[in-house]
Amino acid sequence: MKKEYDILVIGSGLGGLVSALILAKEGLKVCVLEKNNQYGGNLQTFSRDKLIFDTGVHYLGGLSEGQNLHRFFSYLEIMDDLELHKMNEDGYDRISFGEESIEYPHAQGYENFVEQLASHFPNEKQNLESYCDEIQYVCAQFPRYQVIGKDSYNEEILHLNTKRFIESVTQDKKLQAVLLGSNFLYGGDSENIPFYVHALTVNSYIQSAYKCVKGGSQITKLLIKKLRQYGAEVHKHSEVSEFIFNENNVLSSVKTKEGKEYAAKKFISNIEIRSAMKLMGEERLRKSFSNRVMSWEPVSSCFSVYLVLKPHSFPNFNYNIYHYSSEEMVWNAFRYRKEGWPETYMLSSTQSKHHPDYAESLTAISYMDFDEVKSWERTINTVAEEHERGLKYEEFKLEKAEKMISALEKKIPNLRHSIKSIYTSSPLSYRDYIGSFEGNMYGYMKNSDNPLKTMVSPRTKTDNLFLTGQSVNMHGILGVTIGAFNTCAEILGKETIDDRLKQMINTHESK
Numbered sequence: 001m002k003k004e005y006d007i008l009v010i011g012s013g014l015g016g017l018v019s020a021l022i023l024a025k026e027g028l029k030v031c032v033l034e035k036n037n038q039y040g041g042n043l044q045t046f047s048r049d050k051l052i053f054d055t056g057v058h059y060l061g062g063l064s065e066g067q068n069l070h071r072f073f074s075y076l077e078i079m080d081d082l083e084l085h086k087m088n089e090d091g092y093d094r095i096s097f098g099e100e101s102i103e104y105p106h107a108q109g110y111e112n113f114v115e116q117l118a119s120h121f122p123n124e125k126q127n128l129e130s131y132c133d134e135i136q137y138v139c140a141q142f143p144r145y146q147v148i149g150k151d152s153y154n155e156e157i158l159h160l161n162t163k164r165f166i167e168s169v170t171q172d173k174k175l176q177a178v179l180l181g182s183n184f185l186y187g188g189d190s191e192n193i194p195f196y197v198h199a200l201t202v203n204s205y206i207q208s209a210y211k212c213v214k215g216g217s218q219i220t221k222l223l224i225k226k227l228r229q230y231g232a233e234v235h236k237h238s239e240v241s242e243f244i245f246n247e248n249n250v251l252s253s254v255k256t257k258e259g260k261e262y263a264a265k266k267f268i269s270n271i272e273i274r275s276a277m278k279l280m281g282e283e284r285l286r287k288s289f290s291n292r293v294m295s296w297e298p299v300s301s302c303f304s305v306y307l308v309l310k311p312h313s314f315p316n317f318n319y320n321i322y323h324y325s326s327e328e329m330v331w332n333a334f335r336y337r338k339e340g341w342p343e344t345y346m347l348s349s350t351q352s353k354h355h356p357d358y359a360e361s362l363t364a365i366s367y368m369d370f371d372e373v374k375s376w377e378r379t380i381n382t383v384a385e386e387h388e389r390g391l392k393y394e395e396f397k398l399e400k401a402e403k404m405i406s407a408l409e410k411k412i413p414n415l416r417h418s419i420k421s422i423y424t425s426s427p428l429s430y431r432d433y434i435g436s437f438e439g440n441m442y443g444y445m446k447n448s449d450n451p452l453k454t455m456v457s458p459r460t461k462t463d464n465l466f467l468t469g470q471s472v473n474m475h476g477i478l479g480v481t482i483g484a485f486n487t488c489a490e491i492l493g494k495e496t497i498d499d500r501l502k503q504m505i506n507t508h509e510s511k
Contacts, residue, residue, distance in 0.1 A: 002253060005031045005233075007491075008264035010240050010254065011435070013041025014477065015469035016270030017223040018484035021076050024230035025500075026492060031232065031262060033254075035239030040220030041270075041434050042470070048423050049308045051350070051361050055425065055433065056441075057216030058320065058348050058363065059087060060477055061204030069204065071147045072481050075504045078222035083213035085351070088318045090116055092209035095181030096323045096411070097174075103321065104178040106206070110136070113206050117178065127170040131179060134165070135206075138199040144482045145200060147505070148498050160195035161448035163331065177327035184322060184346050185476065187299035187442050188333035188367060194448040197474075204478050211318075219477075240271075243279045251465050254279075266464045266491060272437050273456070273471040286461060296454055298440035299475075300334035301427035303342075303368040305404045308361050311352070313418035316359040321347040323411060334367045341400070342366035342407050364404050370427045370438035372396075380432055389428070397424045442475035458487040466490055 007023050009016045012034035024030045038044045042056030062069035063084060073079040089112065091105025107116040110132045118125040139145050141154045166176050180190045185201045187193075212218055224234055242255040253263035269276040273293055277285060324330055325343040333344045345366040349359035370377075373396075379389045401424050409415050427439030436443075446454050456472045468487040470480050489497045 002261045002263050003031070005029045005262065005264040007031070007266050007268065008033070008254065008262055009268045009270060010276075011035075011041070011270035011469065012039040012220075012234065012236075013270050013434075013469055013480070014043055014219070014223075015472075015480045015484045015487070016041075016268065017220065017227070018072075018076065018481055019268050019270070019468050019487050020232055020234075021223055021227050021230070022485065022488040022497075023491065024227055024232040026496075029231070030227070031264070032227070032234045033238040033240055033256065033262065034234070034236045035257075035435070036433060037236060038217070038433075039224060039234065039236060040217055043216040043220045044433060045215035045217040048306065049421055051308060052215045052217075053306050053350075053361065053363065053423070054212075054215045054217075055304075055430070057212065057219075057477060058346075059092070059205070060084075060210050060212065062207050062478055063210050064208035067204070067207050068145060068147050069478050069481065071501070071505060071508075072478075072485065074508050075501055076223065077226055078219065081222050083218060084210040085213050085318075087209040087211060091319050092205060093182050093320050093322060095178050096321065097177065097327050098325055099410070104181065105319075106182060106202075108206060108209055110206060117175070120178075121172060121175050124170055124172055124175055127172075127175075131169045132206075134169070135199045135203050138196050139203045142196065142200065144485060148501050157196055158194055158451035159448055162190045162193045162195045162198045165195045165198075166190070173327060177324070177330040180330045181322045181324070182320075183330065183333065184344075184365075187445065188344070189299075189445065190331050192445070192447045192449070194446055194451050196451075197446055200474065200479065201476060240279065243281070245284075245462075249284070249462075251462050266466065268466045268468055268487060270469045272435050273467065273469075274437055275435065276467065280460075280462065280465070284462060289461070292453060293456075296444040298370075298437050298444055299442045300367045301370055301430055301436075301439035302365050302441055303400055303404075303427070304363060304365045304425045305401045306361060306363050306423040306425075307405075307419050308421045308423070309359055309418045310420045311360075312355055312358050314349075314359045314362075314415075316351045316357060317349050318351070321411075323347065336367055338372070341368075342404055345404065345407065347408065362408075364408060366404065368400075368427055370431075373426050373428050373439075376428060379428070381428070397426060400424065400426075437471075443471040458483070458490045 006028040007030045009020045009032040012032050020030045020032050044055045045052050089108045093106040094103035096103045105116045107113045114128045141157050183190050186197050239257045240254045241257045244253045246252040253261050255261050323345055336343045345364050347364045350361045352358045352360040376389050376393050401422050430439035444454050458466050466487050468484050
């Protein structure tokens, strides 16, 4: 029996869930299909030793009253139910290098940001102020970054290059490295990446930085709860395996692996763009479009080590550490030497529920090329589809975990004594659970020389098929949320979306 909907969303990553909820709030009959056992894409969490670990989202920015993500989440009616914990205001991120003991802070609030770094770089105060002004200027040029605003991009800004910009702000090599220290958030490339990617990413955390208590999956749970309140259907273990087009070449329905058919007037694809293209069929795509997408380079993948700690053995820290083997490493952190791995890592801690001064777990993440796990690429292993990858793979992961702990011990001597158990995830885990191409963390590499190459319209050549998610334009919680509002603006009209957001802001913020 074929079910009929107004909107069918394929994939339940953040972009898909946000798009679904915006449209369900308009009274449309919406259905979301997810292939995995857990909804939420990069927002997924997993549990080990009765503790919750995040796969992708370690902190969120722009969530204080009046800020952009706060406004978007308020419109989606999930803001008030989020359990958040504000990170250290004088340094939510700390950047360190080599054997040095100094950790350079990125602080919340622009004045504070300048103040905290000026204490380490007293002659650079003015340069730090111009850096902050420029970041805010660039962000103001972006459609929907301010929630409501401009319609189009300022082309000139898209071509600004991060490396050239940072070098123009300050001659101090150490400060350059410190300002770029959190570039893990956009794949560790500061040489080629457009400056707007750096600006949009960093700006929201400087505004405010929060951790999700109990992990990022609470965002998913709240969105799904709201979707159901608005009458939407959400189904897991429902992998779309075929697109069905009618005689007029219009997408009329999709089939899942289980043989169920779902018909709809309009479809939104929130799956990896290359997977969506396969389902559409090459003959329905412009050759120039296929070639362009196939020429994109995926952002690097990563290897994560999750450490469960013995009770009361390790003090909690309310910030992230980004550590580099050297200042030079910052520019191309994803280009590492295998024998030197990990040359860089991000480390975060989770506060113990019952003893808040202590950490219950640590997560350390470093870059990893898919090539390192290529020999196991034909194996799939998820909760929905369990398969062992064999002894060699387990040995590979153990060896990497050992290297990571040794690297961490240079910074935190005797860390080993606090470890109760160790878990890991590799690029294969990201690929299988999140459906990203070769386990890439954030879509595809952007380049300031050709910024439009990786920008895709949410509209496709198939009139009733739309795209959303991290491989369409910006990644990250905020980037993907903005993307979903843009996708829905194509379906409902920009005026409708702007009016709804204006109404919400007026009622919400006049209270």
